[in-house]
Amino acid sequence: MxxxxxxxxxxxxxxxxxxxxxxxxxxxxDQEVTWMPSYGPEMRGGTANVTVILSDKPISSPIxxxxxxxxILNQQSMDKFEGAVKPGGLLIYDPNGITRFPERKDIxxxxxxxxxxxxxxxxxxxxNMIVLGAYLKMKPIVSMENVIKxxxxxxxxxxxHLIPMNEKAIxxxxxxxxxx
Amino acid sequence: xxxxILMKGNExxxxxxxxxxxxxxxGYPITPQSEVMETLMEEMPWETTGxxxxxxxxxxxxxxxxxxGASCGKRVMTSSSSPGISLMCEGISYLAxxxxxxxxxxxxxxxxxxxxxxxGQGDYFQMVKGGGHGDxxxxxxxxxxxQDMYDFVSKAFDLAFKYxxxxxxxxxxxxxxxxxxxxMSEQKPRWTDEEIKKNSPWACTxxxxxxxxxxxxxxxxxxxxxxxxxxxxxxxxxxMEEEDVLFDSYMTEDAEHLLxxxxxxxxxxxxxxxxxxxxGIKLGLLRPITLFPFANKEIDRLVPQLKSIMSVELSAGQxxxxxxxxxxxxxxxxxxxxLGGIVPSPEEVYEAFxxxxx
Numbered sequence: 001m002x003x004x005x006x007x008x009x010x011x012x013x014x015x016x017x018x019x020x021x022x023x024x025x026x027x028x029x030d031q032e033v034t035w036m037p038s039y040g041p042e043m044r045g046g047t048a049n050v051t052v053i054l055s056d057k058p059i060s061s062p063i064x065x066x067x068x069x070x071x072i073l074n075q076q077s078m079d080k081f082e083g084a085v086k087p088g089g090l091l092i093y094d095p096n097g098i099t100r101f102p103e104r105k106d107i108x109x110x111x112x113x114x115x116x117x118x119x120x121x122x123x124x125x126x127x128n129m130i131v132l133g134a135y136l137k138m139k140p141i142v143s144m145e146n147v148i149k150x151x152x153x154x155x156x157x158x159x160x161h162l163i164p165m166n167e168k169a170i171x172x173x174x175x176x177x178x179x180x
Numbered sequence: 181x182x183x184x185i186l187m188k189g190n191e192x193x194x195x196x197x198x199x200x201x202x203x204x205x206x207g208y209p210i211t212p213q214s215e216v217m218e219t220l221m222e223e224m225p226w227e228t229t230g231x232x233x234x235x236x237x238x239x240x241x242x243x244x245x246x247x248x249g250a251s252c253g254k255r256v257m258t259s260s261s262s263p264g265i266s267l268m269c270e271g272i273s274y275l276a277x278x279x280x281x282x283x284x285x286x287x288x289x290x291x292x293x294x295x296x297x298x299x300g301q302g303d304y305f306q307m308v309k310g311g312g313h314g315d316x317x318x319x320x321x322x323x324x325x326x327q328d329m330y331d332f333v334s335k336a337f338d339l340a341f342k343y344x345x346x347x348x349x350x351x352x353x354x355x356x357x358x359x360x361x362x363x364m365s366e367q368k369p370r371w372t373d374e375e376i377k378k379n380s381p382w383a384c385t386x387x388x389x390x391x392x393x394x395x396x397x398x399x400x401x402x403x404x405x406x407x408x409x410x411x412x413x414x415x416x417x418x419x420m421e422e423e424d425v426l427f428d429s430y431m432t433e434d435a436e437h438l439l440x441x442x443x444x445x446x447x448x449x450x451x452x453x454x455x456x457x458x459x460g461i462k463l464g465l466l467r468p469i470t471l472f473p474f475a476n477k478e479i480d481r482l483v484p485q486l487k488s489i490m491s492v493e494l495s496a497g498q499x500x501x502x503x504x505x506x507x508x509x510x511x512x513x514x515x516x517x518x519l520g521g522i523v524p525s526p527e528e529v530y531e532a533f534x535x536x537x538x
Contacts, residue, residue: 035360
């Protein structure tokens with residue numbers, strides 16, 4: 001198994017931490033992983049993206065220009081990465097703030113209203129976990145058990161009381177994702 | 181087996197420094213390596229192993245703190261990125277001249293000048309050929325993963341002390357910023373004062389009546405004395421070339437064409453080799469791990485079976501000169517590189533390779 005993912009959005013949406021949780025979940029099931037962020041001026045406000053690879057075999061290039069899955073959380077990233085999904089691949093996006101919707105016919109396209117759902121939940125920070133849930137529903141490459149283990153590893157212990165809330169957010173994402 | 185932790189290459193450098201019993205880190209922040217000192221500050225090793233972590237007022241200052249620490253036989257290190265390393269080059273020359281072991285980590289970004297904070301490999305000449313003045317060389321190790329970043333710290337210290345010379349870890353923004361899983365070693369204690377005296381009898385540890393004073397200097401006004409020092413340095417560099425060349429080969433046994441790449445580019449080139457093999461082209465990869473001493477003998481051994489070599493770098497063509505020196509015109513040596521912080525995809529490199537052999 002090898003899954004190559006790009007997660008792209010605004011700085012502050014939790015793009016990098018979502019990638020980190022996914023990568024840690026992969027380690028929990030004994031896979032090889034790489035997590036390669038864009039660390040440029042993007043980090044200082046603006047677009048942020050991270051490439052995550054999970055694989056049963058050692059990973060050669062951590063830098064890619066084609067992906068199995070693109071998780072797209074703003075218009076700039078849609079413009080940049082819609083074309084970077086491999087034919088037959090998956091594109092998940094949050095329609096919030098999207099002005100030009102994806103047009104590819106050769107890939108699976110899904111939407112998750114994560115901004116809206118996290119507002120309903122009264123917790124804007126649940127946003128990225130809702131998106132993660134949507135992704136895992138479409139591609140159950142890691143088990144929920146390993147995601148929770150990954151969460152425990154990637155967030156400081158003082159925040160571990162938030163894990164049930166994160167778990168709930170993942171479940172909401174799994175439930176609300178729509179295949180278009 | 182030890183637990184595997186997800187961490188950035190920069191973080192791995194910091195943790196490895198603590199675990200291998202480093203005595204002191206002196207640095208100044210610069211992207212893309214700031215996580216080295218950040219991690220050390222979070223870990224607070226001064227409360228556990230007694231390792232000193234100090235933010236100096238500048239890079240010039242940190243490298244001279246290394247000179248002081250190394251003179252006393254301590255295992256000391258610094259890290260920086262390209263512009264900061266330029267500031268340190270005078271100090272590195274003095275350390276090499278005074279035969280002092282230490283570790284300098286360069287997480288390279290694009291240059292010249294202030295350049296960009298994105299990855300680069302344009303510091304090859306600076307690190308491998310000297311950088312500072314005079315006839316000196318440093319041992320240069322080029323990691324290609326977060327695990328390498330971890331493992332090479334201890335290895336670099338060992339080599340630095342074996343030869344009494346500065347060792348360099350030449351990394352780049354990709355390897356520094358990328359997270360991968362890392363398996364860590366057990367904590368080793370720092371050397372005691374007795375161990376320092378035993379391991380480094382040349383160090384300034386306080387003169388006792390049973391020995392002459394130790395003098396640490398790179399200055400010799402007597403030309404005959406100074407030539408002797410230079411000859412000793414050159415003999416060391418020759419010994420390194422005989423004993424401590426490291427490289428990795430990927431599908432080179434039956435290769436008709438060869439890519440040569442180090443650090444992050446070697447990872448990308450591994451994917452290129454996979455694509456070429458799928459398309460029936462017998463391509464292999466040589467990844468130099470030590471850039472000095474360089475894998476001259478291995479390249480020389482491979483030349484008779486090869487039709488061409490391509491050096492792939494995030495530079496305008498630096499390591500390719502060393503490859504050409506070995507090949508000496510026997511087969512074509514091509515080059516592909518990107519500049520300014522752009523990292524090419526495997527597809528882009530593959531296309532360039534295919535074009536180069538047509």
